[in-house]
Amino acid sequence: LKVKIDGETRELYTLWREGETVKMIDQRKLPHRFEIASFGDHRATAAAIKDMVCRGAGAVGCAAGYAMAQAALEAKNASLQGFMAYMEDAAETIRGTRPTAVNLFHAVERCLEACREGSVRERVENVLREADMIAEDDLEASKSMGEIGARLIADGCRVLTHCNAGALAFIDYGTALSPVRVAHGQGKSVFVWVDETRPRCQGSRLTAWEMEQEGIPYAIIVDNAAGYYMRRGEVDMVVVGADRVAANGDVANKIGTYEKAVVAKANGVPFYVAAPEMTFDLNTPTGDDIEIEERSPEEVTTIWGIAEDGNHARVLIPGKGSSARNPAFDVTPAEYITGFITEKGLIKPPYNEKIVETFRK
């Protein structure tokens, strides 16, 4: 992704591994400060996933893979039994960070599979290679989704997106924003309505930041205003990412996605979900089988930003001690989804068999 640093534009990935260290763009500090954070062992990387230094399905999956690679390096001098126990333990730690994103579980599984055979030394090599492959697969899938999705974007298109399924949510390009990037790169005029995406405001903080870096025109709106612009005919399509897609095409994604999908359908606005193979979970029959994470109510009652003195500040919005609830995701039934933009092509309804056919191993 493009990052403007001191007037110079650099190309960076969202996260990467340098030997035993994992480095990440610290997304908790964006858009106000651009910092690269370093994590020296798998526990630190797991904590970074939990603390949302990186977030987004793909990025979390890649970080999980790199954390497994770190674990393998940490245990490289252990006995075979010790190594395997250490890897199983690390897998447990990493699995315990974020319950909803399936990429994380896939990544951990792929790395565990990679260390089932051979000497400890061979197993370490295999895990490192697998972790790199996870990141490479992520990158290639994002690029392909961009090419395929860009065909849906006509010149002058006004796209609405929710949350951040951009480069920052993956290694680069992203899912929902990848078609926008590619269309823009093809010289098409594209405008992006950016839902701010309460409570954590990944839209106004991250998606708007990405659009600003890429020079793509956009406007942040409160989540409440998406329907207003749809009803006025000022939204030509909605594209969102996904945290998990069930076998029947139901989608778990950031809280509010469901509302946008229902209102889009009521207004005849096409609603696309961009998601790579990793996000499709054929073992989950329907959306109702997906566990929804409920996060701290403080994400609703407090918000951080830059105060007038230029410093970070967290402020309390309602009265002290107010009661709040904070489901982090919701489920959008397949009937609201016009199509899935995947690296294997566009999938149109009816979904059930097509999803299973496309992604059966």
Add this chain to the structure above:
Amino acid sequence: LKVKIDGETRELYTLWREGETVKMIDQRKLPHRFEIASFGDHRATAAAIKDMVCRGAGAVGCAAGYAMAQAALEAKNASLQGFMAYMEDAAETIRGTRPTAVNLFHAVERCLEACREGSVRERVENVLREADMIAEDDLEASKSMGEIGARLIADGCRVLTHCNAGALAFIDYGTALSPVRVAHGQGKSVFVWVDETRPRCQGSRLTAWEMEQEGIPYAIIVDNAAGYYMRRGEVDMVVVGADRVAANGDVANKIGTYEKAVVAKANGVPFYVAAPEMTFDLNTPTGDDIEIEERSPEEVTTIWGIAEDGNHARVLIPGKGSSARNPAFDVTPAEYITGFITEKGLIKPPYNEKIVETFRK
């Protein structure tokens, strides 16, 4: 409304007149500080309306009436000609405070009508009486809506509301929250889902504060989460207020109301609008004839609250210079509305003739 002050619960109105002084709960400081502000003449009261010391259709109308009463007292020793000139001038000042609030214009008009006949002394008396009547009408209408709306609320009901159409927006009781108050007073168990209502958060700041004072169980949610709870079957009804109702039953209300209505319909959740006669505008044929105010983008990009040091602070959420749009209201088509809770009874569809019949002068 109930207000807990130093552990003691007092019954107060949102605003009232004491001789030549108008007193108001200072809503700019809620929910973090509770203060009563005093305004010694009609110009000070007009400035208070403009500065949003009070807000909400009914409260603004009552404050305008009291400001006219203050003007009458200020001019009570003038000649008849001098008195009338002073009153016309005061009317002009008060009309210039909030150009969009229809209740304010109605109130000023009623007070001007009340001083057309008799001696100066009689005219002063008439204006004072009319200003009191405006407040009394507001109070009676709110109470009636509470009684009528409470019949729709079964024991154990979970009500979702958007923005603040509570006691603070009127003299007492409110519109959308009045049925909740009355049902709670009848001993029914009621739970309120409070949409925070971005961008100004009148839900999390004011509605939650009212529920806290009344001891009614509630939870603040981000606007994005309303659909989630509806789909899970955890919302039994939605009740909102209105800024203006067109003759055909289309409703202009706080941005986001439209989305909630569409999602409520998709889930079979009844969607009620509570509004007094004053809010129905028979001269506006449909919702599309209502002009929608677009407010400053800074309401989207910045937010205020209490910082960790206990002081008021305003923070910037997205990157500096980010682009944003901020429509303040939206229009909900009549087809999404299950019924109108009014002081004249419950109005059910089809609306057009029934609204005109009920409110024709």
